[in-house]
Amino acid sequence: MKNYKLLIQYDGTNYSGWQIQRNAETVQQKISDSIKTILREEVNLIGSGRTDSGVHALGQIANFRSKQEIDLYRFRHSLNSILPFDISILQIEKTNELFHARFDAKKRNYIYLISKFKSPFYNRYSFFYHNKIDCERLNLFSKVLIRKADFSSFSRKDSETENKVCNIYSAGWKELKELIIFKIEADRFLHGMVRTVIGTLLSALKNNLDEKYIDDIILKTDRESAGEAVPAKGLFLFKVKY
Numbered sequence: 001m002k003n004y005k006l007l008i009q010y011d012g013t014n015y016s017g018w019q020i021q022r023n024a025e026t027v028q029q030k031i032s033d034s035i036k037t038i039l040r041e042e043v044n045l046i047g048s049g050r051t052d053s054g055v056h057a058l059g060q061i062a063n064f065r066s067k068q069e070i071d072l073y074r075f076r077h078s079l080n081s082i083l084p085f086d087i088s089i090l091q092i093e094k095t096n097e098l099f100h101a102r103f104d105a106k107k108r109n110y111i112y113l114i115s116k117f118k119s120p121f122y123n124r125y126s127f128f129y130h131n132k133i134d135c136e137r138l139n140l141f142s143k144v145l146i147r148k149a150d151f152s153s154f155s156r157k158d159s160e161t162e163n164k165v166c167n168i169y170s171a172g173w174k175e176l177k178e179l180i181i182f183k184i185e186a187d188r189f190l191h192g193m194v195r196t197v198i199g200t201l202l203s204a205l206k207n208n209l210d211e212k213y214i215d216d217i218i219l220k221t222d223r224e225s226a227g228e229a230v231p232a233k234g235l236f237l238f239k240v241k242y
Contacts, residue, residue: 001065003099004072006031007091008060013124013233014086018051018060027051027087031062034082038075039068048101048240049108052192054232056125059109059239063101070094107169107185107241110194113234114180126179127234131206133180135173141201142171144214145184152221154197155190164190164221171197183238192229200227 008031016024020032032045043064051057076092083089113126114133122128148167155164171184182198204213204227217225 001067001097002069003063003065003095003097004070005093005095005099005101006062006064006089008057008062009088009090010057010060011086011124012051012054012056016053017055018047018049018057027057027060028062030083030087031079031089034079035064037082038078039066039070041066041068046101048105049189049237050191051237052195052232052235055235055237056233057237058111060237061101061105061240061242063095063099065097101240104242105240107187108189108237109183109185109239109241110189111236111238112182112194112198112230113236114182116178116180119178122179125233125236127231129180129202131202133173133175133202134205135175135180137205138173138182138201140211141204141214142173142184144211144218145171145197147218149218150221151190151193151218153217153223153226154193154200155223156192157223161190166190166193195229195232195235196223196226199230202230203227 010027015027018027020026020029028045028047032043035043043066045062045064048061072092076089079089114129115122115126118128145168148165150164151166152164166186166188168186173180173182184194200217
């Protein structure tokens with residue numbers, strides 16, 4: 001069996017996330033169906049991780065195995081011509097037969113965009129936040145997150161994942177003209193975790209709380225203690241490291 005690795009970008013607005021679900025349109029389903037159309041072969045498309053409904057990707061990685069020797073240039077061109085305009089295959093390469101997009105991933109990076117003013121051009125891909133943002137204070141809060149810990153407080157209650165321990169390597173905020181950008185890197189993320197982390201940090205800033213507030217939330221391992229999640233539309237899976 002040949003193993004093929006894909007680098008994928010998508011606008012998640014019209015999809016119920018990455019993972020195939022019953023009675024829902026997903027990115028994984030769209031790509032899998034398109035591959036089947038071209039190869040006339042059923043494939044198991046494995047993503048580096050799930051993205052929730054409405055979340056985008058600049059650097060999703062996936063792989064699939066096939067009996068066929070694929071012409072990579074022609075295949076990518078054919079796949080992109082079948083896929084809708086909101087999904088793009090940037091690269092495809094033949095990879096090690098044992099490579100697994102999910103289990104071999106060491107680190108995952110997400111970015112979140114916040115716009116400082118109402119704009120029709122940013123509306124689809126950022127969260128227009130009405131309150132003042134102090135990146136210096138937010139960076140102090142974010143440092144508290146950098147640890148290996150049980151992050152149950154930031155995970156959806158209905159999450160099926162039993163192991164809630166994640167290792168966050170970095171988290172920080174920066175201002176870039178009319179946008180505020182939050183970037184976070186970890187070995188793994190729980191369902192809804194990044195958006196809940198951001199909402200909690202913004203709540204701490206708005207209510208003039210300190211770093212201990214964030215530390216206490218982590219230690220409580222209780223979703224009720226954390227803040228409200230920010231909208232999905234500003235979140236992007238940025239990069240996956242192997």
